[in-house]
Amino acid sequence: MDDLYRPIPYPLLIVISGPSGAGKDTVIRRMKERGLPFHFVVTATTRAPRPGEVNGQDYLFYSGEEFTQLMEKGEFLETARVYSDYKGIPKQQVRQALASGQDVVLRVDVQGAQTVRRLCPDALLLFLTTDSEEDLSGRLQQRQTESAEGLSLRLATAREEMSRLGEFDYVVPNRDQRLDETVDLILGIIQAEHARVHHRRVTL
């Protein structure tokens, strides 16, 4: 009966999501900086590399044709259109990391999280938030790339995204100047999920 004492550590598929401005990229960057033993998914994209970006490290850069072929083969867990470009989560990469026993971390928008849930019901869906709508608005305004029109559209989108919180497993406040607390809470959640008696069994 010793297996009762040594449960198998099933790897998790951890989805970092939340409205635009909640800080998904920042949180994942800090997780990487802290050298945590997760596989961070490298997203596929059709956009051109920016100066300094490394293929296979920052992104997997594909031509529109290559991307379309992979999409038609059902090789993406989730895809999203960003202006005229496409982004996608490569299934095979996630499968391989899970097979090696690693927890996999990926970043998707709120809509994409539901696509992941549909394909993988046992995915762990985390919803990042700020402390208030004012904070969210403040962060979106700080982004130099946003025009006034873009900002109001983003805020309306964020409101719609907040209303979908109920479709997620955990809500993680990502407060200004308290990034490590956010990461610590995510680590606590992952640790707790590994201690669950009825653990998630991710299949793809």
Next chain:
Amino acid sequence: MDDLYRPIPYPLLIVISGPSGAGKDTVIRRMKERGLPFHFVVTATTRAPRPGEVNGQDYLFYSGEEFTQLMEKGEFLETARVYSDYKGIPKQQVRQALASGQDVVLRVDVQGAQTVRRLCPDALLLFLTTDSEEDLSGRLQQRQTESAEGLSLRLATAREEMSRLGEFDYVVPNRDQRLDETVDLILGIIQAEHARVHHRRVTL
């Protein structure tokens, strides 16, 4: 919509359970030593106070008659017979602590945990274990109070108790010399539970 950003922190009913020898009392003692902001339930008992034990602090000491009256009024969340004495978890104490917004920690044996679950389906049930049956056996042997006969009975009981792991929410390994890791995992689980989108709502 600001309530979406500031969820209500529903208090938890945290049940520390597990087979005899897993270290329930030791873990709770360390949690108290670390000054954690929980309400630790003071158990009611009919046994006589031992030297140095303080009524209302170590236990609530009741006569057999008083205890029986409370039991008949349904004032205990759970009761257990220990040799010729009785122990019980006072409902009113748990209710008051929860009403004040505090997380409540209590210790019950494996059978008692199921009684708590029946009365309070949203209780958080933690199952402490050792690394192996040998460790459990070693700990039981170290207890000077156990006769050889008592030990084999306890081991058989522990085996039966281990088989009921599936009725719990989380399994928490309590390894020798690593008591603070055990407490840290419990804190991680509690923190994660408070971050759940669909949180437990304890009613008694």
